[in-house]
Amino acid sequence: MSQLSVRHLLGIKNLTESDIYSILDTAAQFKDVINRPIKKVPSLRDVTIANVFFENSTRTRLSFELAEKRLSADVVNFSASGSSVKKGETLLDTVNNILAMKVDMIVMRHSSPGAPHYLSQRIPANVVNAGDGTHEHPTQALLDAFSIREKIGDLAGKKIAIIGDILHSRVALSNIFCLIKLGAEVRVCGPTTLIPKYISSLGVQVSHNVKETLQWCDVANVLRIQLERLQVKYFPSLREYSLYFGINKKMLDELDHEILLMHPGPINRGVELTSDAADSRQSIILNQVENGVAVRMAVLYLLAQQ
Numbered sequence: 001m002s003q004l005s006v007r008h009l010l011g012i013k014n015l016t017e018s019d020i021y022s023i024l025d026t027a028a029q030f031k032d033v034i035n036r037p038i039k040k041v042p043s044l045r046d047v048t049i050a051n052v053f054f055e056n057s058t059r060t061r062l063s064f065e066l067a068e069k070r071l072s073a074d075v076v077n078f079s080a081s082g083s084s085v086k087k088g089e090t091l092l093d094t095v096n097n098i099l100a101m102k103v104d105m106i107v108m109r110h111s112s113p114g115a116p117h118y119l120s121q122r123i124p125a126n127v128v129n130a131g132d133g134t135h136e137h138p139t140q141a142l143l144d145a146f147s148i149r150e151k152i153g154d155l156a157g158k159k160i161a162i163i164g165d166i167l168h169s170r171v172a173l174s175n176i177f178c179l180i181k182l183g184a185e186v187r188v189c190g191p192t193t194l195i196p197k198y199i200s201s202l203g204v205q206v207s208h209n210v211k212e213t214l215q216w217c218d219v220a221n222v223l224r225i226q227l228e229r230l231q232v233k234y235f236p237s238l239r240e241y242s243l244y245f246g247i248n249k250k251m252l253d254e255l256d257h258e259i260l261l262m263h264p265g266p267i268n269r270g271v272e273l274t275s276d277a278a279d280s281r282q283s284i285i286l287n288q289v290e291n292g293v294a295v296r297m298a299v300l301y302l303l304a305q306q
Contacts, residue, residue: 003022003302003305003306004019004022004023004302004303004305004306005018005019006019006306007120007126007303007306008116008120008126008127008128008129008303009127009128009129009138009139009299009303010116010117010120010127010129010136010138011129011135011136011138011174011177012136012138012141012142012174012177012178012181013136013177015138015181016181017181017182020142020145020178020181020182022302023142023295023298023299023302024142024145024146024149024295024298026298026301026302027142027143027146027291027294027295027297027298028146028294029298030070030293030294030297030298030301031290031291031294033070033294033297034070034290034293034294034297039070040069040070040071040072041070041071041072042072043071043072043301043304044068044071044072044073044300044301044304045072045073047071047073047074047104047105047304048073048074048075048076048101048102048103048104048105049068049073049074049075049076049103049104049105049106049107049300050075050076050077050078050098050103050105050106050107051064051065051068051075051076051077051078051107051130052078052094052095052098052106052107052108052109053077053078053079053080053108053109053130054080054091054108054109054110054111054115055080055109055110055111055131057109057130057131058266059265059266059289059292060109060130060131060137060139060140060292061077061109061130063289063292063293063296064107064128064130064139064296065077066293067293067294067296067297067300068300070293070297071297071300071301073105073300076098076101076103078094078098091110091115091118091119092119092122092123095119095123096123099123099124099125103125104125104126104304105125105126105127105128105300105303105304106119106123106125106126106127106128107128107130108127108128108129108130108132109129109130109131109132110131110132110133111132111133112132112133113132113133113134113135114132114133114135115132115133116128116129116132117132126303126304126306128299128300128303131170132170133170134167134168134169134170134173135170135173136170136173136174136177137170137171137174137264138174138178139292139295139296139299140170140171140174140175140264140292141171141174141175141177141178141179142178142295142299143288143291143292143294143295143296144171144175144178144221144262144264144288145175145178145179145182146291146294146295147262147284147287147288147291148160148219148260148262150287150291151260151284151287152218152219152260154183155179155182155183155184156182156183156184157183157184157185158184158185158218158219159184159185159187159216159217159218159219160175160179160184160185160186160187160217160218160219160221161186161187161188161189161213161214161216161217161219161220161221162175162176162186162187162188162189162221162223163188163189163190163210163213163220163221163222163223163245163247163272164189164190164194164222164223164224164225164245164272165190165194165223165224165225165226166188166190166194166195166196166199166223167193167194167195167196168194168226169223169226171221171223171264172188172223175221176188176199176202176203176204177202180202180203180204185205186203186204186205187204187205187206187207187213187216187217188204188205188206188207189206189207189208189209189210189213189245190208190245191208191235191241191244191245192208193235194235195208210244210245210246210247210251211251214247214251214252214255214259215255215256217259218259218260219259219260219261219262220247220259220260220261220262221262221263221264222247222261222262222263222272222273223263223264223272224263224264224265224266224267224268224272225238225241225268225271225272238268238271241271241272242270242271242272245272246270246271246272246273246274247261247272247273247274247277248273248274248276248277249274249276249277249280251277252277252280252282258282259282260282260283260284261273261277261278261280261282261283261284261285262283262284262285262288263278263283263285263288264288265285265288265289267285
C-alpha cells in the first residue's frame, strides 16, 4: 500500500491527487475486510487513538470508532460537554493532557475553522480533521468520492451537483476540492443567499434552478439545511425552501436519465428530500454510511504508517 504525502488529514486542499487515490484504493481493500465474517484486522494493534469531539456528532463519531476498532486500535473517547473545557481549559491544554496518556493519533471535530491545523503544528500525534466549523470535512468528501466511484466508475468527466446550503457546509467545500482534483465537473445549486460569493473562483458552476441542475448531472449530492447555523433568515420558510429546492421522486422520474442521489445526513425529510426520493432505488445514502467505515479505516491506517 502506498504512502501519503502528509502526516495529518486536515483537509482535502492539502492532499495530492495521488493521496486521494491511495486512500480510495486502500478503502476498497478494507471494504472487503468489513464484509467478511471476521471483520477485524490487527493493523493498528499497538496504536492508541483519541476521538476528541468538541461538537455533537453521531454518524461521524460512530464511524470513526468502528473503523478504529476494526483495525484493532485502542480507542479513547472524549466529549467536551462532560469535560474540563466547560471549566475554561484551553484546547491545547485539553489535548496535551490526552497526549500525556500516550495517545498516538487524534481525531478531532471542532466548531472553530482551523482548530485541527492549529493543533497539528503543536503536538507530535497525527491529527485527523473530523469537521472544523464551516471549513472542511475531508473524510466525508473521500467517502462520497468512493461511493460515486463504486457505482459509476472513474470520476473524471462525471457531472456532480451539490445542492442546498453551500454557505454553511464543510461537506460542500471538501467535496468541491476532492471532485475537481479527480477531474469531475461540479455545479452548486441553491438559493442565492446560501451560495458564497467566492464559490465560482473554485472552478465550479453556479445554478439556482434545481430541475435544470438535476437534468444536467450524473450525481446529485443533497445537503442538509443547517438550521443550527442559521443566525439570520436566509429564506422565508422551510416550506418555501422545499417548494423551490426540495427534491422528490416525481422529479427524478421525469429526468431523461437516471442519476445517483446522495446525502451526508442527517436528512431533514420533507425539506431537502422527500422520503420517496431518499428511500428510492437511486439513493446511495446507506452505501455512503457503510463506505464511511472503510474510508476512515484507510485514512487511519495510512496515517499510522507516516
